[in-house]
Amino acid sequence: MLQKVLQALEETQGPVSLDELSRQLELDVGVLEGMIDFWVRKGKLKDSRLAACAGGCGNCNPGAQGCTFDRGRPRSITLT
Amino acid sequence: MTTLALNPSLRITYAPPIEEELTRLIDALGQCPELAARYPLRWLAIQLLEGDDVLRAEVERLGGPLVTQALEKSLAILEPTYGEDLDVAMVDQRYRFVNHLAQRVLTRPSTPPLTMSDRIDRIVTNRWLGIPIFLALMWIVFKLTTDVSGPFVDWVDGVLSGPVSNWMVALLGLTGLGGGWFESLVIDGVIAGVGGVLVFVPILLSLYFALALLEDSGYMARAAFVMDRLMHSLGLHGKSFLPMIVGFGCTVPAIYATRTLENRRDRILTGLLVPFMSCSARLPVYVLIAAVFFPALAGQVIFGLYLTGILFAIALGLLLKRTLFGNEPPSPFVLELPPYRLPTLRGVWQQMWERTSAFLRKAWTIILGTSIVVWLLLALPVSGEGSFADTDVDQSAFAAVSGVMTPVFAPLGFGSWETSGALLTGFVAKEVVVSTMIQVYNVPGAEEEEAVATTVGEDLLAIGGGLLSATGDALKALPSIIGINLAEGEDEQAPDGLTGAIRTGFDASSGGHGALAALAFLVFVLLYTPCMVAVAAARQEFGSRWMWVSIIGQFVIAWLAALIVFQGGRFFL
Numbered sequence: 232m233l234q235k236v237l238q239a240l241e242e243t244q245g246p247v248s249l250d251e252l253s254r255q256l257e258l259d260v261g262v263l264e265g266m267i268d269f270w271v272r273k274g275k276l277k278d279s280r281l282a283a284c285a286g287g288c289g290n291c292n293p294g295a296q297g298c299t300f301d302r303g304r305p306r307s308i309t310l311t
Numbered sequence: 312m313t314t315l316a317l318n319p320s321l322r323i324t325y326a327p328p329i330e331e332e333l334t335r336l337i338d339a340l341g342q343c344p345e346l347a348a349r350y351p352l353r354w355l356a357i358q359l360l361e362g363d364d365v366l367r368a369e370v371e372r373l374g375g376p377l378v379t380q381a382l383e384k385s386l387a388i389l390e391p392t393y394g395e396d397l398d399v400a401m402v403d404q405r406y407r408f409v410n411h412l413a414q415r416v417l418t419r420p421s422t423p424p425l426t427m428s429d430r431i432d433r434i435v436t437n438r439w440l441g442i443p444i445f446l447a448l449m450w451i452v453f454k455l456t457t458d459v460s461g462p463f464v465d466w467v468d469g470v471l472s473g474p475v476s477n478w479m480v481a482l483l484g485l486t487g488l489g490g491g492w493f494e495s496l497v498i499d500g501v502i503a504g505v506g507g508v509l510v511f512v513p514i515l516l517s518l519y520f521a522l523a524l525l526e527d528s529g530y531m532a533r534a535a536f537v538m539d540r541l542m543h544s545l546g547l548h549g550k551s552f553l554p555m556i557v558g559f560g561c562t563v564p565a566i567y568a569t570r571t572l573e574n575r576r577d578r579i580l581t582g583l584l585v586p587f588m589s590c591s592a593r594l595p596v597y598v599l600i601a602a603v604f605f606p607a608l609a610g611q612v613i614f615g616l617y618l619t620g621i622l623f624a625i626a627l628g629l630l631l632k633r634t635l636f637g638n639e640p641p642s643p644f645v646l647e648l649p650p651y652r653l654p655t656l657r658g659v660w661q662q663m664w665e666r667t668s669a670f671l672r673k674a675w676t677i678i679l680g681t682s683i684v685v686w687l688l689l690a691l692p693v694s695g696e697g698s699f700a701d702t703d704v705d706q707s708a709f710a711a712v713s714g715v716m717t718p719v720f721a722p723l724g725f726g727s728w729e730t731s732g733a734l735l736t737g738f739v740a741k742e743v744v745v746s747t748m749i750q751v752y753n754v755p756g757a758e759e760e761e762a763v764a765t766t767v768g769e770d771l772l773a774i775g776g777g778l779l780s781a782t783g784d785a786l787k788a789l790p791s792i793i794g795i796n797l798a799e800g801e802d803e804q805a806p807d808g809l810t811g812a813i814r815t816g817f818d819a820s821s822g823g824h825g826a827l828a829a830l831a832f833l834v835f836v837l838l839y840t841p842c843m844v845a846v847a848a849a850r851q852e853f854g855s856r857w858m859w860v861s862i863i864g865q866f867v868i869a870w871l872a873a874l875i876v877f878q879g880g881r882f883f884l
Contacts, residue, residue: 232403232406232407232410233399233402233403233406234403240644240645246536246539246543246644246645247645247646248536248645248647248648249645249646249647250429250648252645254423258410259413262406262409262410262413266406267645269402273399279553279568299662299665299666300557300561300563300565300666301564301567302526302662304553304554304556304557304568305531305532305535305536305553305556305646305648306646306647307553307644307645307646307647308644308645308647309572309645
């Protein structure tokens with residue numbers, strides 16, 4: 232099952248939404264999220280939420296919630 | 312509602328070799344009473360086989376060598392079958408169990424009902440409608456930022472150049488510091504420079520308001536999805552557009568956002584394209600120049616500039632992908648499309664405040680510092696008979712330094728020392744282009760002649776009245792977003808000193824084609840290096856070599872594009 236997530240990403244053409252992928256794999260979005268988190272921890276997938284701006288630009292004050300401009304970026308998950 | 316009583320003894324069963332080792336490990340762990348008291352032993356054994364380092368350290372500390380040996384032995388037995396993927400096999404088994412259970416207890420319709428978000432997405436992310444909707448929303452954003460916030464810009468400008476300057480002059484007079492170079496520093500340096508940029512706070516507030524609405528409603532993710540699809544179909548890395556979305560706010564976090572791309576080549580390529588997205592710091596420059604040369608078409612001009620930036624990024628991306636960066640097929644990715652929701656007042660205000668206060672912080676640091684340096688260079692005579700703080704600006708050190716760059720910009724129609732100087736200081740931060748232009752085109756005589764002595768009370772009343780009047784004008788401007796002009800027929804304002812000076816300057820440097828030169832100037836500002844902090848970010852992320860490629864490449868592209876606009880425009884007009 233876990234491998235199916237990686238396989239689906241390898242085979243898909245173009246960007247796919249999380250909902251679309253969950254329908255394609257016939258999985259609940261919550262379950263899919265858990266599987267994605269596992270692969271992110273294993274280093275097979277990359278989650279954009281974990282690549283935040285390092286700050287220090289004088290523009291923002293990256294606190295607990297990170298850079299105010301960066302927060303507008305939609306979340307994406309990619310194969311590494 | 313149906314409730315299901317689960318069998319309390321129900322447990323996930325792993326493959327037989329794993330189960331055998333779990334049993335062995337549970338026995339070993341059970342020999343340590345402290346561990347048995349603290350953790351469920353089966354759970355602990357599973358975590359250890361899955362490689363939980365924190366728990367392993369604790370188990371080794373409490374259980375001693377016996378437990379460590381048992382764990383090592385179990386891992387060695389399972390290694391030939393599972394290799395390094397023992398945890399994958401175990402987690403996979405759990406998901407199989409959960410999925411199997413869910414299928415048994417949940418009844419799902421064969422065709423899931425469409426949610427409201429699904430229905431909206433059918434239109435908003437439609438292959439043919441998606442991009443026109445994105446462009447239409449961008450159009451509304453720029454009409455809002457220019458037409459609706461315009462009256463508030465005039466109001467802030469009036470307050471800073473009128474009452475605030477007068478109060479400052481009076482205060483300096485009272486403390487015995489008036490009339491000299493210090494007054495010039497405060498009025499012509501700090502208030503003209505920093506104040507000239509602060510005038511644009513209403514513009515930024517409305518831009519951030521619109522961006523917050525788009526982000527909080529969930530639309531921004533759809534915009535990225537639609538643009539990704541377009542870029543992907545062009546053979547570009549669709550994911551590049553995600554950092555570019557951030558670039559509309561600020562280039563620096565957009566450069567850092569390239570970290571989400573999986574390989575270095577894609578990261579560098581996107582890093583080279585991100586600066587073409589028009590950041591909010593460039594907006595004051597667009598608004599100032601568009602208000603001077605294209606007052607009736609300011610929204611269209613600014614919208615056109617944003618669009619030009621996107622088109623340049625795509626075109627350059629295509630060119631680089633087919634040359635320097637190879638032609639590997641772009642890899643797909645998953646994008647989270649959150650459900651649509653109504654933005655909350657609190658959330659929108661928080662974003663507006665955080666972003667605007669970031670701008671204000673920059674105003675009191677980078678912009679103030681640069682304004683003082685520019686004032687010092689403007690106050691320093693290098694020719695003529697003037698003295699410090701009492702010299703013609705065109706005989707100042709700033710004019711001499713900026714004049715060196717003038718021949719470079721002459722073919723673009725804005726080869727004057729004033730514009731060259733503004734572009735030079737704009738390397739520090741784009742808002743500084745505005746503060747420098749206000750300083751170098753400063754025409755103090757015009758305002759001083761019209762100044763009438765007023766009391767503080769009268770000033771405060773005028774400020775309040777001005778705010779009410781600006782609010783009324785902004786409300787009248789709202790229908791202009793959909794093309795209804797309620798302000799039509801009102802008297803066109805006569806150009807003030809600054810507007811006239813900028814117009815005269817551009818006319819003089821372009822042989823009478825001021826508007827064309829102004830357009831070329833705007834294109835140049837759009838395409839050349841955003842700011843020194845973006846340069847530092849590029850160096851940190853991609854190295855010195857690519858930083859220089861970025862600086863030089865952007866300059867060459869900006870110069871060529873401005874040349875085409877000016878010389879091409881002259882040819883056709």
